[in-house]
Amino acid sequence: MKVYEIRDILDAEVICGEEFMDRDVFTACGSDMMSDVLAYVKEQAVLLSGLINPQVVRTAEMMDMQCIVFVRGKHPDESIIKLAESRDIVLMSTKHAMFASCGMLYEKGLRGGSLK
């Protein structure tokens, strides 16, 4: 799935990384627990989270994740946006809740990665 498809499916606002909309994303992970993300997620994934702090971006950076979607209309502050820009990570915000967001992407064919 392309990043722009995620944007369209979730009716999301692109906060930064507009130039990376053509990237491919193969799996998705919805979590507010970054340690779980570090334990299980495969690369080239999109991370959906309701957590707003710099460690969400840093976790994505370590995992080579392409894109972060903040759910429930959450919006990161300027320092988080700058961090994501410096790492070429796309940030989006959707008004949908976590469960609904994951379901909408799943319905369109995006799957979670295998565990371990």
Added chain:
Amino acid sequence: MSSINLHFDVPGDDFTRAGEASGSVKKTLKDLGFGHDVVRKAVIALYEAEINLVIHAGGGQIDIEISPECISMVLTDHGPGIPDVALAMQEGYSTAPDNIRSLGFGAGMGLPNIKKYTDEMKIDTKVGEGTTMYLKVFNT
């Protein structure tokens, strides 16, 4: 390539900066041409360990030695130490306070994750004096 040594002081009072050292090491390893999987293993383990320094130990030091064969990482702190290492290695066991959980960590996955992503892991710890963690990822 001869060995490259890197040193980082990790502040213990600023959670927002946790991960800066790991991000810097990742960039260095990529610039040196290390393979994707090796870089990924090393930086995920280092990031978890760096987070631990901030959460549990009030900061510390990170020393990295990069050779063509191996990435060696030593994390030293003067925090409270780990009373029961075997217990701390169990998935789900955590002593992190609620405010850390609210930041996305403290699920008891840190040490198990570090072990999972490294080829060698050794912990020297003494209660009341601190902890030194030795990690190695081989360039296979």
